Amino acid sequence: MTMSQKKISEIIIYIILFIxxxxxxxxxxxxxxxxxxxxxEALAYPPIxxxxxxxxxxxxxxxxxxxxxxxxxxxIYVSTVITVSTLFFCSLGGYVFAKHKFPLRDFIFLGVIAKxxxxxQVQLIPMYFITxxxxxxxxxxGIIVPGLMGAFGIFFMRQxxxxxxxxxxxxxxxxxxxxxxxxxxxxxxxxKPALATLAIITFIYAWDDFMxxxxxxxxxxxxxLPLGLAVFEGHYFAxxxxxxxxxxxxxxxxxxxxxxxxxxxIESMAYTGIKE
Amino acid sequence: xxxxxxxxxxxxxxxxxxxxxFIIFVYxxxxxxxxxxxxxxxxxGKFEFIGFNNYKELFQSSxxxxxxxxxxxxxxxxxxxxxxxxxxxxxxLNRIPKFNSFFRTTYFVPVVTSLVAISIVWKWIxxxxxxxxxxxxxxxxxxxxxxxxxxxLAMPSVILMSIWKNTGFYMIIFLTGLKGxxxxxxxxxxxxxxxxxxxxxFITLPLLTPITFFVLTMNMLRAWQVFPExxxxxxxxxxxxxxxxxxxxxxxxxxxxxxxYGSAASYVxxxxxxxxxxxxxKAMKVKEYEGV
Numbered sequence: 001m002t003m004s005q006k007k008i009s010e011i012i013i014y015i016i017l018f019i020x021x022x023x024x025x026x027x028x029x030x031x032x033x034x035x036x037x038x039x040x041e042a043l044a045y046p047p048i049x050x051x052x053x054x055x056x057x058x059x060x061x062x063x064x065x066x067x068x069x070x071x072x073x074x075x076i077y078v079s080t081v082i083t084v085s086t087l088f089f090c091s092l093g094g095y096v097f098a099k100h101k102f103p104l105r106d107f108i109f110l111g112v113i114a115k116x117x118x119x120x121q122v123q124l125i126p127m128y129f130i131t132x133x134x135x136x137x138x139x140x141x142g143i144i145v146p147g148l149m150g151a152f153g154i155f156f157m158r159q160x161x162x163x164x165x166x167x168x169x170x171x172x173x174x175x176x177x178x179x180x181x182x183x184x185x186x187x188x189x190x191x192k193p194a195l196a197t198l199a200i201i202t203f204i205y206a207w208d209d210f211m212x213x214x215x216x217x218x219x220x221x222x223x224x225l226p227l228g229l230a231v232f233e234g235h236y237f238a239x240x241x242x243x244x245x246x247x248x249x250x251x252x253x254x255x256x257x258x259x260x261x262x263x264x265x266i267e268s269m270a271y272t273g274i275k276e
Numbered sequence: 277x278x279x280x281x282x283x284x285x286x287x288x289x290x291x292x293x294x295x296x297x298f299i300i301f302v303y304x305x306x307x308x309x310x311x312x313x314x315x316x317x318x319x320x321g322k323f324e325f326i327g328f329n330n331y332k333e334l335f336q337s338s339x340x341x342x343x344x345x346x347x348x349x350x351x352x353x354x355x356x357x358x359x360x361x362x363x364x365x366x367x368x369l370n371r372i373p374k375f376n377s378f379f380r381t382t383y384f385v386p387v388v389t390s391l392v393a394i395s396i397v398w399k400w401i402x403x404x405x406x407x408x409x410x411x412x413x414x415x416x417x418x419x420x421x422x423x424x425x426x427x428x429l430a431m432p433s434v435i436l437m438s439i440w441k442n443t444g445f446y447m448i449i450f451l452t453g454l455k456g457x458x459x460x461x462x463x464x465x466x467x468x469x470x471x472x473x474x475x476x477x478f479i480t481l482p483l484l485t486p487i488t489f490f491v492l493t494m495n496m497l498r499a500w501q502v503f504p505e506x507x508x509x510x511x512x513x514x515x516x517x518x519x520x521x522x523x524x525x526x527x528x529x530x531x532x533x534x535x536x537y538g539s540a541a542s543y544v545x546x547x548x549x550x551x552x553x554x555x556x557x558k559a560m561k562v563k564e565y566e567g568v
Contacts, residue, residue, distance in 0.1 A: 093294035126305035226392040
């Protein structure tokens with residue numbers, strides 16, 4: 001290939017990728033533009049691209065007609081608790097599986113990772129009864145409890161603890177640390193990058209969880225963002241300015257976090273892809 | 277001897293949260309729904325052994341068969357198109373010197389945005405009377421379509437959205453794989469006069485086989501469990517055209533309260549997923565993951 005041919009093919013690639021990027025971004029742009037329109041402009045045909053009389057009415061209505069800020073807080077609460085708990089329990093479990101020797105260890109570990117092959121839907125029905133028994137139906141903790149830890153996190157953290165040298169743990173033992181101290185004070189700080197990755201993955205999945213909240217949450221004040229949004233859309237489905245404002249509000253927090261941490265988020269999510 | 281027992285006890289003590297959690301919240305439900313799938317089990321406390329009747333009824337039910345074939349249709353097209361597209365984009369992205377991270381960031385945006393929110397946005401794009409998609413098509417003199425309200429087009433529309441949502445994720449995985457292939461191979465091939473297509477065919481694809489296989493199986497596992505977008509965009513309609521297996525499980529169990537029947541349906545899904553994972557493991561020889 002000559003130099004100029006190479007240049008031409010590069011330009012073609014840029015054009016294709018640029019068109020692709022437009023297709024990816026268009027729904028977001030259209031969502032925001034629609035959200036800023038008064039009803040008659042939103043439903044105009046042929047469509048008006050840029051709002052002639054931009055208004056924030058839709059956004060105000062989203063927050064005043066339904067407890068949208070409550071959904072947002074619930075989502076932050078649920079996702080944060082699930083993430084913190086997953087980090088703690090999965091790293092503890094992963095550490096014990098990697099660094100301790102005890103009877104049945106490999107058998108128990110197999111039992112944990114076998115869950116990776118079992119779809120969550122299989123657990124749904126009995127989980128409902130367990131949640132009922134715990135009096136957590138229509139309660140945020142009913143969403144949190146099944147997410148307290150997960151098989152992937154344990155598997156993932158175990159891989160990293162293998163990399164912690166035994167000599168460091170021996171040294172800690174001589175310094176008089178307990179077994180829990182060895183995990184918490186020596187091994188855990190060495191696995192910070194892994195913890196960050198696990199935190200990102202867990203938070204994103206918890207944030208987007210829909211089916212389980214749909215099953216156990218009934219009242220408005222206990223809904224998380226995806227559920228509240230779906231219910232809202234059901235009530236106001238023909239009022240597109242309004243539903244687009246609600247969608248914008250739901251997407252925005254994650255999008256802002258993504259723009260600040262894009263590199264880490266992409267790498268973390270790709271990691272699950274490659275290693276899971 | 278004593279010291280060893282004590283050490284084991286400490287290990288079990290540290291592992292106890294994991295043990296308790298997995299017994300109560302993972303294995304008890306899995307076993308319970310396996311048992312329940314052989315019972316006529318209702319929310320009012322009825323629990324009567326009926327053998328394989330739930331499974332028999334499932335496979336005799338034209339509705340469930342329709343859900344299975346709809347899901348299969350979704351899996352085939354959503355998975356194949358998004359995988360090919362992801363490879364294609366990754367390949368292009370790997371060949372340009374500049375703006376790499378801009379495109380990566382952009383293509384990945386749908387992956388991190390809420391599925392429910394984005395399903396609502398696409399519902400608006402697909403709107404039959406004043407939707408923007410019909411408007412764009414009208415510019416090319418293509419007549420308006422009812423998309424999500426049309427029996428034939430509803431599933432393709434949902435598939436289109438799934439491709440838009442998921443391709444970026446698989447693209448990143450392909451890109452990681454492509455970065456691992458040394459430039460030397462391509463340079464050597466170029467000296468030998470190999471065309472771009474020949475380079476893809478004889479260098480890229482063979483070296484990427486494990487990743488491709490991986491993307492395919494992951495993508496399939498995702499696709500078999502499709503639910504929130506169906507719930508938001510079509511509720512399984514029109515005329516059950518987008519009914520999928522997980523939608524059925526949800527409806528049997530939590531709308532009709534037929535818990536045994538729902539459990540049986542969830543086990544059918546489980547077996548499908550098990551078969552896919554089994555094929556994946558066979559082909560990938562997962563041994564490489566053990567230890568570091």
